[in-house]
Amino acid sequence: MLSQTISHTLRTPLYERHRFFHARMADVGGWELPTAYGSQIEEHHVVRADAGMFDLSHMCVVDIHGTDVRMFLGKLLANDIGKLKTQGKALYSCMLNNEGGVIDDLVVYYLDDEYFRIVLNAHTASGDIQWIHSQIVATNSSVTLVPRRQDLVTGDAEPLAIIAVQGPNARERVFRAIPSTHTAETVRPFNSITVHDAAVGELMLARTGKTGEDGFELIMPAKHAAQVWDMLRSAGIHATGLDAWETLRLEAGMHLNGRDMDPQTSPFDAGLGWSVDLGSERDFVGKAALCTRRQTRKFVGLAFEGAAVARTHSQVTSHQGEVIGKVTSGTYSPTLRIAIALALISPDIQFGSYVSVDVYNNRVSARVVRPPFVRDGSPVQQHDHA
Template identity: 50%
Template structure:
């Protein structure tokens, strides 16, 4: 049986097209995926992301625990509300999950992990806490009496729309910088989006999610499904766990070297493997020059050797097919390569792995 978020009935009331997304019954669109995509780029849209799993980390050893657990350095978190993006690695240097860590106090952090990896992630974290004899308590906030709903509101008008619906929060969140969060009454409001647009991710008690969703809809915020979420994140060059990385892929080969802090002597799970293996491939963008659609697992043929597309789609903003790909280290931005699409070799140009941000194409 598929799992359902607290907003499942709201999606069905809007006649959303529902699909099985990693065991969750989720809306892929509410009519037009392209219109939903464009709403976020030009105005404002919202996504139900309550299938994501917040995990509260509480205890005297929070910092020491997280310092060893993830590849980025939580020592960077010195201001309450600041967030950090990182990969959590296995001993071989593969990505167990990519996640966001919010610093609240020295004894209280919040982590948000991906929907499909939540049980695995929590088991891994608990095992490491026990192995290292750390004074931390890990509490998932997706299921049960203390569950949280999560609604992402994204787009150039997202802030104003949220302020109109939650006027009591405006003073605390109006000037919220990217990758920060604020706690306002029962709301946890963050600026850590996944679309390349401005906006907020709002966590609230699950019982409050339906009323907030409807209030945002009444304020003119367009409901958006997983289809638009994927084209938006791909245009913004943002990785998707399970497609662009997994437990067999190093963050160095997934374009996430910037999230790996190895300049100091801090030990973390997977560090030794990263140091020993180094970077094997580079993570770059592709824009298709011929007619066709780029998709995951298509072979990319370059003069330096073969690579592979990890995510591909048609970009509504660029009106061209785009992709993220792992390519040989000597491939250069601007190179022309070939992509094998059902036996036909089509031309593509290598680009930086960001295609659109803030409503505009950047390629």
């Protein structure tokens, strides 16, 4: 679970809505956020079977403008920005340091030839922005960076909020809540559209998310966030907390920066090699290091026989007692009804084999599997034995 003791924290534009509906609030990376509104397990199943919504306004939208913005992003990001040719198209990429380690993983949207939008992870946002500014200086670029999160916004830029609506009925419910000339079928995966609603102004609907379910991430002016939240609730979308988001993303085998990867982890170690463009002549930050960096770890899933959850950093050992890696994220899977984990282990360990994990001072056996554990709401059948 994500819950911790609340201290001095930041609050999103939806804070009062969460309190009104009696959400359990906790400090999540410096933000006072809803971890659950009732049963975490029920909220998890609602997203798998119907539609749930999450307040992700602690994540950071950054708009980037300029005549050479495409060239700049081509140097900044490991994935090929040249893939973005259609307005609204999205691209997942890692942003690397000079040593080829992951500073952040992010989604970038092409809005026009001089305007892109990036969504950064919450806890790395401030450092990410400093890094991007340093690269603007290093490349002598003329691009302008405009943070849109309420605590980072400057000048006359309007702060934005993010609501993720996820689940098999998510898209249909969103268009029921927010009338549009578009339909649930017109927005393709990893694409976005902009909807103009008379009541709440401009909303960006991006068909992205980290739950393993279909749906949208809605980006809107922070001043309209509560109204949009109420419109979505009126369309039958359930309010869900971040504890359910955590179990959903782990079942889907999706990474969380700071746990499953960090600046010391290469995208190849983290299982994100598919998002790195080494095949072209394009240079980007970290490319030279990746070309010579040997893979030292492999990103895997661990399926346990029981319900005891392994903590982050729990040691993974072979049955001969040799330390071969560590757990990066662990949880109880409501869909599978067993404990699961993500881990970085020796690349020599084969899928289908068994390892031992330190769980509350006990050595527990787990099977090494390929993430995800759940796809389209159903358990993935694992057939890896070599």
